[in-house]
Amino acid sequence: MIDTLLPTLQVPDALEGTLDPAGLFGDARDMWLEIGFGGGEHLVGQAGLHKEVGFIGCEPFIEGMAKALTGIEAQGLTNVRLVMEDARPVMASLKDRSIARAFILFPDPWPKKRQQKRRLIQPEFLVVLHRICKPGAKVRFATDVKSYADEALQRFLAHGGFDWQAERADDWRTPPEDHLTTRYESKKLGDCAPVWLDFIRS
Ligand SMILES: C[S@@+](CC[C@H](N)C(=O)[O-])C[C@H]1O[C@@H](n2cnc3c(N)ncnc32)[C@H](O)[C@@H]1O
Known part of the structure; x- marks a missing residue:
């Protein structure tokens, strides 16, 4: 059941591959997705700046x-x-x-070698991300953990359906102009300055 009164959304399993998110707002607007929004600073900030867009945010922690x-x-x-x-x-x-x-900003880094299999960016995750994104959709991944930046870049490119956005590929250490700082990012807990990887879904 989709609750259109409260800004929350319950997704039944039976909807596999069938939920048209534009229908959540009763029109055919663009839909943006933020995965692991943390405290929601970025999600809420972007939603305030882009009221014509519909946003879905996923975050398991209350x-x-x-x-x-x-x-x-x-x-x-x-x-x-x-x-x-x-x-x-x-x-x-x-x-x-x-x-x-889609935005995946500072996902849980799982920095230790034995934990890295828990990272969100896995080949099977990218297959689904690619399926749900429109051709030309922008996907932003950010991390401040060097091994995750390397691994995510390799996995996005190995998928074959995400092109590294040319102007950003030359400048992946500069925060994108349209970025809004997140709480986790401000804590600077990683082992490198933030790395910004912007892809275009082909
Ligand atoms: C390191 S925090 C970063 C939060 C936020 N993006 C920021 O930059 O402040 C990672 C977040 O991803 C969430 N998360 C972890 N696994 C997730 C998953 N499978 N789906 C959605 N969110 C997830 C965690 O609960 C956590 O809030």
């Missing part, structure tokens, strides 16, 4: 959800739906080519 809801209410935003869940089943529920932009 503290982040509560923070984002507070921000949504404070700004009176009506263009955001939050899902308090692992993003992967949510992504699996979405229709092909239904997302115009």
